[in-house]
Amino acid sequence: MQDTFLEKQFKESEMLDAFSRSVVAADASTSTIDTEGLANLRKFVAEGNKRLDAVNAIASNASCMVSDAVAGMICENQGLIQAGGNCYPNRRMAACLRDAEIILRYVTYALLAGDSSVLDDRCLNGLKETYAALGVPTTSTVRAVQIMKAQAVAHINDTNEMYKGTGKYRQMGAIKGDCAAITAEAASYFDRVIAALS
Amino acid sequence: MKSVVTTVIASADAAGRFPTTSDLESVQGSIQRAAARLEAAEKLGNNLDNVAREAYDACIKKYPYLNNDGEANSTQVFKDKCLRDIKHYMRLIQYSLIVGGTGPLDEWGIAGQREVYRALNLPTAPYVEALKFARNRGCAPRDMSAQALVEYNALLDYTINSLS
Numbered sequence: 001m002q003d004t005f006l007e008k009q010f011k012e013s014e015m016l017d018a019f020s021r022s023v024v025a026a027d028a029s030t031s032t033i034d035t036e037g038l039a040n041l042r043k044f045v046a047e048g049n050k051r052l053d054a055v056n057a058i059a060s061n062a063s064c065m066v067s068d069a070v071a072g073m074i075c076e077n078q079g080l081i082q083a084g085g086n087c088y089p090n091r092r093m094a095a096c097l098r099d100a101e102i103i104l105r106y107v108t109y110a111l112l113a114g115d116s117s118v119l120d121d122r123c124l125n126g127l128k129e130t131y132a133a134l135g136v137p138t139t140s141t142v143r144a145v146q147i148m149k150a151q152a153v154a155h156i157n158d159t160n161e162m163y164k165g166t167g168k169y170r171q172m173g174a175i176k177g178d179c180a181a182i183t184a185e186a187a188s189y190f191d192r193v194i195a196a197l198s
Numbered sequence: 199m200k201s202v203v204t205t206v207i208a209s210a211d212a213a214g215r216f217p218t219t220s221d222l223e224s225v226q227g228s229i230q231r232a233a234a235r236l237e238a239a240e241k242l243g244n245n246l247d248n249v250a251r252e253a254y255d256a257c258i259k260k261y262p263y264l265n266n267d268g269e270a271n272s273t274q275v276f277k278d279k280c281l282r283d284i285k286h287y288m289r290l291i292q293y294s295l296i297v298g299g300t301g302p303l304d305e306w307g308i309a310g311q312r313e314v315y316r317a318l319n320l321p322t323a324p325y326v327e328a329l330k331f332a333r334n335r336g337c338a339p340r341d342m343s344a345q346a347l348v349e350y351n352a353l354l355d356y357t358i359n360s361l362s
Contacts, residue, residue: 105215
């Protein structure tokens, strides 16, 4: 039976992690995992605790990140909460908060797996078309994702600052170290979301 | 592909929640054991041709009738294919060591195995003999560390069980 156009375009593939990704790549040429591939995986293992701390930093702050990102998006574009705006009335604002949380959740999964397949297949595949059909504005969505990206980077590195004039402040308190690689990887998953929506 | 990480993510996703502390603990456990698995994968990968060749020779030695006319190991083409099959299993075992689960063996080796061997009129006993030889051949610390050998042997046993 022939696949329809939509089935072809949004075909689901299986969820991979950093390890199974290298295995699938090696299988394509029926070769074993070579020394270079093993070295990369050993690095993944050696830096495993940083990854888990990074996932924890996002998961522990998720609801705060989501509401701040959506509030920030609206703050910059008040038209969203006026009659006819996409965050008016509360029902649509609630849908927006829900979607931001879903996107953040799949980014967290990708960061835990060390591979973007779960984000691609279960979240981004067809998202742009869905939002176009529902009339969700791309620029606003992208802005919310950009804010979540900045928040995630700040929480992973514990560089978030006190909100002016208040005691609102969140530090994860993990031992400081070189988190450049895991930060760049986390940022790349947010960029992937932005690229998929644009 | 099934592994500790993908299983954790799939169940978190089914419940629609962020990864919890216990999810992260499961992943941490798998990462802790990864060193031994990767060592076994490295040693096996570096010596895969020899390991497969010895296992192949051992099974032909036990079942010499396979060399008779019309049998599975009678011509050079057949011999090459038999050796290739053993290498194939060893490669999938290496993949499974990397992934930390039996996903590659299950999906690319065991699924449909019986049907294929029946269709091609191939006996499974020689495969078992070859893998059994490899199972008893590994030696710690000569070939790899004791923990790495445990992981390697477990996958050989898993493959043997799938064939018997």
